[in-house]
Amino acid sequence: MKKHNFSAGPSILPGEVIENTSKAVSDLNGIGLSVMEISHRSKDFQAIMDEAVDLFKELLDIPNGYQVLFLGGGASLQFCMVPFNLLGKKAAYLETGSWAKKAAKEAKNFGEVEVVASSGDKNYNYIPEGFKIPEDADYFHITTNNTIFGTQIHEDYDSPVPLVADMSSDIFSRPVNVSKYGIIYGGAQKNLGPAGVTFVVVKEDILGKVDRMIPTMLNYKTHIDNGSMFNTPPCLPIFTVKETLKWLKKLGGVKKMEEKNREKATLLYNAIDDSKIFTGTAEEKSRSMMNVCFVMKKEYEDLSDEFLKYAQSNGMVGIKGHRSVGGFRASIYNALPLESVKALIATMNEFEECMLNN
Ligand SMILES: *Cc1c(COP(=O)(O)O)cnc(C)c1O
16 A cells, blocks of 8 residues: 655655665666765765755855754754854753753753743743843754644744754755854754754854864864764765755755645645644644644544554554644655645545544
8 A cells, every 4th residue: 555654753755865875775876886885085975975065055045154064963962062062151042842942951061041932831832922032142042843843933033143943854845044044953864864964054153152172073163174074974864865955956946845845734734724523733823834733622532543543544654643742743744745645634534524424
């Protein structure tokens, strides 16, 4: 049966990206060697790295003065690298979910942390508004898409201090005004590639302002000076990221991607809003275009397990909600086709009809 992959991460990748990766795993460009068994210092790998960086810059429209790095350690290591490199005295954080909270917790090891606003009072089902970013902070950290709670910041904030954003789960899903950010980072495994590589877009002139000792591997400067090759980079994941970016470019780039994502999200949210048994968990204007969280209405709560089973039997994969929200979560990342969203909606409608007519 056809599988519809709604997994939150690692998550769906375009079919041709997986195909091209498996070809390169067998034989890279007909050189008779696997991409996994060549030196990262070789001409062949350097070309892969250069193309990945160039496509990243081109597709995200990154201005001069920024560097694109491909590192290890996941987004979670950035929770520590950001304060290590930037936090002198105080940093500001917006607490919009579990990942944001983890990032702020890590920063507390390096100095004062001011949480400017939190949506924890309502289980993170909205993005706070009307908060003030302190001008004496060294940076302001946000999580643009809250993968677990299904909320998303739909604007590029004006910040008086360097804006640092965890974009793990919405990078390349829409245009971003990069010039408003000091750092953009994320794990690749939501919208870009397999787990194992972390992207960091960093504005060079915000670095070098703290006077603590920074371990070599945790210092952005090390990786800038060595083109992400101070040590062996995650070669195979970087190859796949490059293939995903090629796919995105062929499709028409982030503007086109945003249109497609909006179409998918609108269709699914409308189906949830029209349903008699399902209801969305996020406040309407904070709804994520990447992770759609919904639950059974109170009076139908005991049907949750049955729906999960029914959905699975119809080929739906990964729609069980995160334990901190419950219910269901459909991750509808870039690579997920409209057809899969339609299949999920059909499954929801069939289930609902069946339940209400019995
Ligand atoms: C998945 C995720 C992370 C964690 O990423 P790792 O690469 O596993 O460390 C952090 N932030 C957000 C928003 C995520 O979705």
